[in-house]
Amino acid sequence: MMLKPFDLKTVTLIAKQYPTNGHSPFLVLTEDFERYVLKPPLNSIDKTAIVREFICNQLLSIWQIKTPQAASLCLSDDLLTSDFVKRNKSLQQNSTFFGSLYEPNSIDLQIFFGASSKVSQRKIANIADLLDIALFDIWVENEDRKPTNNNIILKPVNRSFQVLPIDNALTFSSMSFESLNPDYVSFSDNDSILYSPLGLSAIRLAKKNRNWVQLAQERFYLCILDTERNFQQICDYLPTNYSLSSQEAASLKSFLFNPKRNKKVFEQFKYIVSTAK
Known part of the structure; x- marks a missing residue:
């Protein structure tokens, strides 16, 4: 798997802000006329959440789980001096931000399955990816993707939809990297995306084999091996002001590639699959 550095793009227009209970991202336009969803840190001590976004984007790429293309975004000089930016502290406190490519006409998974039906579920082209996403979430201890908050969008592709996971700011148990403990797997079974209607369909489909x-x-284990081979590159490709210290990198490496922990990760995944109804 070949990774590449994040493109650095300049934002020339801020179209709107999405009010949320978390980072309240912005829809922006870059100098090459592409639209991105820009996520700023909540405050000066929230930098790690944005680092997690960059890291998980690369991890998902290695796992071959489709997710919106990411970039490192900076604001144009005109925007930096604008009244809008002056009124938003989250945009003033940083020089670069995490951005994910805006997917037009995409649908939130929860809205799509507000009235769940087998007909709707058959329109999902990559339903099996839900199993990979669920296992990935246990591995990185994602606290925020759950049946009640999917953090998954459906991208229209021809006459079907493609599952795309988004929002990885609360991975690694929302802890500092130095605090990660490779001896434990901190993930609540009931929070797995596999307990959603689409997740249950993915399980039924998988069990046919x-x-x-x-x-x-x-x-x-192949994904873990590929990730370990590319781990230094993942660290090297982080934007400069979101780079990991040597201690942070060592702690994260120990956490992700601990054999005993990864055995527990897969055992928990099997338990969730066997009990999800």
């Missing part, structure tokens, strides 16, 4: 558990396990 008697060897699916073995195949899932083989894929899991």
Whole structure:
């Protein structure tokens, strides 16, 4: 898997802000006329949340889980002196931001399944990816993707939809990287995306193959191996003001590639799949 550095793009227009209970991102236009969703840190001590976004974007790429293209965004000189930016502290406190490519006509998974139906579920082109996303979430201890808050959008592709996970700011148990403990797996079973209607459909589909558990396990360890091979590159490609210290990088590496922990991760995944109804 070939990783590449994040493109640095200059924002020339801020179209609107999405009010949320979290980072309240902005829809922006870059100098090359592309639209991105810009996520700023909440405050000066929230930098780690943005680092997690950059890291997880690369991890998802290695796992071959589709997600919106990411970039490092900076504001144009005109925007930096604008009244709008002056009124928004989150935009003043940083020189670069995490941006994910805006997916026009995408639909929030929860809205799509407000009235769940088998007909709707058959329109999902990559429903099996829900299993990979669920396992990934346990591995990175994602606290924010759950049946009641999917953080998944559906991208229209031809006559079907493609599942795209978004928002990874609350991964790694929302802890500092130095505080990560490789001896434990801190993930609530009931928070798994597999308890959603689409997740249950993904489980039923997977169980049609008697060897699916073995195949899932083989894929899991191959993804871990590929990630470990690319770990230094992941760190090197972080934007300068979001780089990891040597201690942070060492702690994260120990956490992600601990054999005993990863065995527990997959055991928890199997338990969730076997009990989800």
